[in-house]
Amino acid sequence: MTPTQIAALIVAGAFVLLVLLLAVPLIKLGKTLDEASTAIKKAQENSDPIFTGANTTITHVNTQLERVDGITSNAKTISGNVSALSSLFTATLGGPLVKTAAFSYGVSKALKARRKRKQEPTGRHFRRKNKGVRK
Incomplete structure (x- = not known):
């Protein structure tokens, strides 16, 4: 054997060793990819019931939201009606009630002032609070 053939054998052996090491x-990467594809298949098979359940839940939530929307629209209508009724009450009875209250307040103030004037001494027309007591 010539030195070139020996060198070629050494290079070929090193190449075989390198291929075996790689x-x-x-092979381990291939097994890992097989396990990953198996896991993905299982996840895909098990995800169908999850999506079905999520779909059912979303349908129920949408139904409840429609009911709540109806309730809030009814509450809005009721609050508008109450506002209109209170405005009507204020316009119809508010003015006369305020006038009546002002009149009764004025009358009571006038009566109190008149009583107070009658009780003050004004010369010979003095009235005593206790009529039965004389000094």
């Missing part, structure tokens, strides 16, 4: 991680 084959081990490639």
Whole structure:
């Protein structure tokens, strides 16, 4: 054998050794990819019931939201009616009630002032609070 053939054999052996060393991680990577694809298939099979349940839940939530929307629209209508009724009450009875209250307040103030004037001494027309007592 010539030195060139020996060198070629050494290079070929090193190449085979390198291929064998690289084959081990490639085989492990292949097993990992097989496990990942198996996990993805299982997840896909198990996700169908989850999506069905989520779809049912969303349908129920939408139904409840429609009911709540109806309730809030009714509450809005009722509050508008109450506002209109209170405005009507204020316009119809508010003015006369305020006038009546002002009149009764004025009358009571006038009566109190008149009583107070009658009780004050004004010369010979003095009235005593206690009529039965004389000094």
